[in-house]
Amino acid sequence: MNRDRISEYDALILVSLVWFLGKFVRYLFPPLFESIQGAYGVSNAVVGTAFTGFMIVYALLQFPSGAVADRIGPVRVIVAGALVAGAGSLAVVFDAPFAALVAAMLVIGAGTGVHKTVSVRLIARVYPARTGRMLGAHDTLGAMGGVAAPAVVVAVLSAPPALAAVLARLPGADWRAPFLLTGALAVGLAVATAVRLSGSPAATGATASDGDSPGAGEYLRLFRNPRFSAFVLVTVGFSFAHNGLVAFLPLYLSEAAGLAAATANLLYSLVFAVTFVQLVTGDLSDRVGRFPVMVAALGLAAAALVALVSLPSLGLGAVAAAVVVALFGFGSHGFQPVRSAYLMELLPERLAGGGLGVVRTLLMGAGALAPSAVGILADAVGFRPAFALLAGSMGLAAVVAAGLWVTE
Secondary structure (H helix, E strand, O other): OHHHHHHHOHHHHHHHHHHHHHHHHHOOHHHHHHHHHHHHOOOHHHHHHHHHHHHHHHHHOHHHHHHHHHHHOHHHHHHHHHHHHHHHHHHHOOOOOHHHHHHHHHHHHHHHHOHHHHHHHHHHHHOHHHHHHHHHHHHHHHHHHHHHHHHHHHHHHOOOHHHHHHHOOOOOOHHHHHHHHHHHHHHHHHHHHHHHHOOOHHHHOOOOOOOOOOOHHHHHHHHHOHHHHHHHHHHHHHHHHHHHHHHHHHHHHHHHOOOOHHHHHHHHHHHHHOOOHHHHHHHHHHHHOHHHHHHHHHHHHHHHHHHHHHHHHHOOOHHHHHHHHHHHHHHHHHHHHHHHHHHHHHOOHHHHHHHHHHHHHHHHHHHHHHHHHHHHHHHHHOHHHHHHHHHHHHHHHHHHHHHHHHOO
C-alpha cells in the first residue's frame, strides 16, 4: 500500500527535488556576493550584472524547453537540465578568472532554466484534480533550496577547524565548496529521474495534443486577449520585484539596515523558510478561487517591501527586519503556485506548453533585469531608492491583479 502511494507521487517527488536543487544553486550566489567581491575586486554593479546574465539565460530557456518537451517528453528535458546544471556547478569549484566564473553561472542558468516550465506542465497533467495543491507542494520544496543555501554559506564561511581543514583540500577557495555538493547531487538526481520516470505515464504526461505543432503566430495571438496580457503584466511586475530583492537582500540588510553580515544572511533564509505557505495558498485557491488568494498575497508582499525601505529611517533592528522579511516571504511564496495554476486554466489546451513557456520567458526576463538594475541604482544613489523601485513594481502587480478580480 505504501509502495503504491510512493509510486503515485514519484513524479511530484523527483521533479520537486530537482527544483529544490535548482533553487539551492541559484540562491547560493547572493549570500556569496561579498566573498566574490573580495576575491575578484568587483563592484555591486558587476556582480549584479553577472547574476542578471544567469537569470537571462534562465529566462531564455523557458519557451524552448516547453516546445522540446512537447516533442521528446518532459523527463528527458528535466534529466538533461540537471546534468548541465551539475556540470556548471562543478566548474565553479575551481579557482579561475572572473570571466570563467561568469561562464559557469551561465551554464547553471541554462541547466536550471529548462526545469520549471516543463515541471509545471507535467504536474498539471499528472494531477489534474489537485493542480493547485500539487504545485504548492512542488514550489514549497523548491523554495526550501533558498532556505538551505544561505545556511550552508554561513556554515562554510564560519567553519570550525575540522571542517576548515577538509575545505582547504578543495581546489578552490572555501566559499566554492557548496558547488561541489550541488554538482554531485545534480548528477545523482538526474540518474534517479531517468531510471524511475522514463517509460512511465509521467514521461509523456506533458506532451502536446495530437496534430500539427502550433506556430509562433498562435502564441503571439494569445496577447490579443486583454485579460491574458494584463495577467502577464502582473507576473512581470511580481518577478521584477521578487528577483531584485532576492539578489540583494543580504547586502541591503548589512549596508542599508546596518546588520552584521552573518545576521543578514540568516535573515535572508527567512524569505524561503516560510515557503510552506504555498501548501495553504495552492489548496485554498482550488477551493475559493485564484484571484482572492493572489491579490492578498501580492498586497502583503508590496506592503512588506515598503516597510523594508522604511526600516533604516525608523532605526529598527534585527527583530523588526526578520518580521518584515518573513511577511515578504509569505506574500511572494503564496502567490507563485496560484499564478501557475491560473495560467494552466487560462491557456488553451493546445497552446498550454508553449504558452506557459512564453509567459515564463517574459516574467523571468523581467526578473533577470532586476539584479542589474538594483546593482546599478544602488551604486549610483544607494540601496533604499533601488528597493523603493521594487516596492513600486510589486504594488503595480497587486493593483492590476485586483482589477482583474473585480472585472472577472
